[in-house]
Amino acid sequence: MRLEIVLGTHTEPMTRTYDTSCRVVNGWLFHRLRSLHTASTRRIEREGTMTTITYARGRDWHIEARKPRGGFCFIHEHSIHAVWSCLRSGDIELRDVRVWLACHELTVRRCTLEAGRTPRYSVKELHGLVGGVGGEHVRRSVRRLEKHGLLRFSEDAIDTVPYEVQQHPGRPIPVPRPVLRLLAKSRGRAFIATVLGHLLRCVFYKNGVCRSGGWCKASWVAEAFGVALRAVKEARARLLKLGVLRSVAADQLRLNRLGSPQVVCLDWSNEPAPRHRQSTTESAPPKKHKELSSRRVDHQKPARAAGPAGARTRAKEPDLNNVTVADLKDPWRLAALFKQARLRGWVRKTEAEILSMFSAAAHALRTGTEPAALFSWMLRTRRYETLSCIDEDVGRASLSALRGGQS
Secondary structure, eight states: OEEEEEEEOSSSEEEEEEEOOSSOOOHHHHHHHHHHHHHHHOOEEEETTEEEESBOOTTOOOEEESSOTTOEEEEEHHHHHHHHHHHHHTSSOHHHHHHHHHHHHHHHHTTTOOTTOOOOOOHHHHHHHHOOSSSHHHHHHHHHHHHTTSOEEOSSOEEOSOGGGSSOOOOEEEEEHHHHHHHHHOOOHHHHHHHHHHHHHHEEEETTEEEEOEEEOHHHHHHHHTOOHHHHHHHHHHHHHHTSEEEOBOOHHHHHHHOEEEEEOTTOOOOOOOOOOOOOOOOOOTTTOGGGOTTOOTTOOOOOOOOOTTOOSSOOOOBTTBOOHHHHHOHHHHHHHHHHHHHTTSOOSSHHHHHHHHHHHHHHHHHOSSHHHHHHHHHHHTOOTTOOHHHHHHHHHHHHHHTTOOO
8 A cells, every 4th residue: 555645845746655554653653643643734825815724733823914005003811801991890981992992093093103293083083983973972972981091082192001011011012903993893893802812812012013823712702802602602703794704624632632723814804895996887868779668668667655643663672772761661662672681791691680671671770860870881791789679570570571471
């Protein structure tokens, strides 16, 4: 029996032939044959400037680039830890984290400013990156970040390094600017945590070169950022669909020990597809083409009858980002909000947590001038100490009505 293994590059192939007919094979030779066979089955393809690795083994499956597409911005790992710790403690909101990330984009836009010129920053430009209605919420986010020492924002200068980590900011992470703008627009807590976690584990900068490729466990992201494991897996699937991440195959031993090997695409861009060019040719007028005559009534359908004025045929789905008073009065809509809060890691699926949420809705309706805002704040910060026996009775009655029982 003879075994042929093809080695070398695609331009200079080299074939080695080994005789394996003997029963006793030297251990070193067997190990060498196995390593050569593994090397021959590793496939590396070129797609433009991006390398696609199909198997992760050794140290040669990473991707390196002088600069990602669209540039990059340095964010230190200790800065991410400080900002996310304030978010988990309830000192800031998720929108504040998005504003903090958008401030990095503002600073990197002016990195090539000529010497002697003073940069000018505005909340309007920051609002364009974060999105939303109006700009007052962006100003409140900036004030909260400044209050906790996470940001210094002025008209001519921005400092994004938190005060407590200025002495030791940690390793600089080269975040691609398209990914940074995607984070500033995103609203999912688990989605932002998943992107930041993969940037921490899979992107490096050394000797003036950006290096992409690393091992990242979904359970580590969920534990480090305090989000649900299922939400992290859903966010990773969304990133793979968008093309931000590319999954690499590996043997099961490394998957169990290190997690899934992921590569952050350095040439990814969130720019929309180019518009189709509109045709400038005009069709024939009705006088030259009888089939285009406006007098023909063939195949014309009657107009739809207008519905009653002011009527709404279908209620809007409950949204945890936009809670209404109607959501607090309907047990079914409260149950839908509970599922959304559970995916974000705000509550757990226990009887006590369910009763606390329904009691918080009753408390907000009973005492709050803005019940929806009060309920969202209590649910997000888990402030249930103000609930009374009356609120618990009403919440228990709503649960009984939801489950088909009697209060």
